[in-house]
Amino acid sequence: MLVRALLGLVCAVCVALAARRTRSLSRGGAATAAVIGTLAVAAGWDWGALLIIYFASSTALSHWGRATKEKLTGSIVAKGGERDAVQVLANGALFAGAALAMIVQPDVRWVALGVGSLAASAADTWATEVGTLYGGQPRSILTWKTVPIGTSGGVSLFGTAAGVWGAAFIALVVVLLGSALDVGSDVALGGIAGAVLDSLLGATVQARRWCASCQRETERQIHDCGTPTQRRRGLPWLDNDLVNFISSAGGGLLAALLAR
Numbered sequence: 001m002l003v004r005a006l007l008g009l010v011c012a013v014c015v016a017l018a019a020r021r022t023r024s025l026s027r028g029g030a031a032t033a034a035v036i037g038t039l040a041v042a043a044g045w046d047w048g049a050l051l052i053i054y055f056a057s058s059t060a061l062s063h064w065g066r067a068t069k070e071k072l073t074g075s076i077v078a079k080g081g082e083r084d085a086v087q088v089l090a091n092g093a094l095f096a097g098a099a100l101a102m103i104v105q106p107d108v109r110w111v112a113l114g115v116g117s118l119a120a121s122a123a124d125t126w127a128t129e130v131g132t133l134y135g136g137q138p139r140s141i142l143t144w145k146t147v148p149i150g151t152s153g154g155v156s157l158f159g160t161a162a163g164v165w166g167a168a169f170i171a172l173v174v175v176l177l178g179s180a181l182d183v184g185s186d187v188a189l190g191g192i193a194g195a196v197l198d199s200l201l202g203a204t205v206q207a208r209r210w211c212a213s214c215q216r217e218t219e220r221q222i223h224d225c226g227t228p229t230q231r232r233r234g235l236p237w238l239d240n241d242l243v244n245f246i247s248s249a250g251g252g253l254l255a256a257l258l259a260r
Contacts, residue, residue, distance in 0.1 A: 008041025028085035043099035046177040061129040073150030078219040090244040091121040116255025117248040119170040120194020126166030131159020153203025167191025186258035194251020207234040
């Protein structure tokens, strides 16, 4: 395992540097991703392969039509472009914890927990990236009223379908890597549930801010017009990164419970 961990460190650093070179990760994000990647490979080559496939697919979707998506959502979303350390942890911390637990005491429930969290993250990413480009005007998951593109809690037909496919994709990969079909179905259900939880939290308790100059709701501390924004509703400490962590954790925990 020690040799595998050392080889995993080398592989993880190489992948992180490549991601940094393509401006997919910030310096802090690349360093954090390298640590998570090392833990994944230490838990098993299948864990490392799954993480690479997840990261590669999510990165490809993020780069696909990036200029158009930034134009559509730049005035609303708090972060864009390179993923920083907090964003990497929001999506990968539970997976890293499950990998560490797998090293200490192997159990199929750790697989379900870690992969389920990735499935939830993938579902959210696929739904966001595809829905932004092709979903048209989204609607609030609670009121079904139209909301601006990029609004947390907004859903669309194309985005929802893409989210289901994202969770199913991770589930398919883990089965192809050797897990039982039952584990794959648990992962898929956990991933879909995590994405729904993300939208519900985004529509209800996630912090929302207001730009008095533009008269628009946003998640940004400083709006793109340069005006400092004020909190309008939601919990002040619950930003998009924490919502992502909670939803990925919810998806992982559900998958682990089903795997029992």
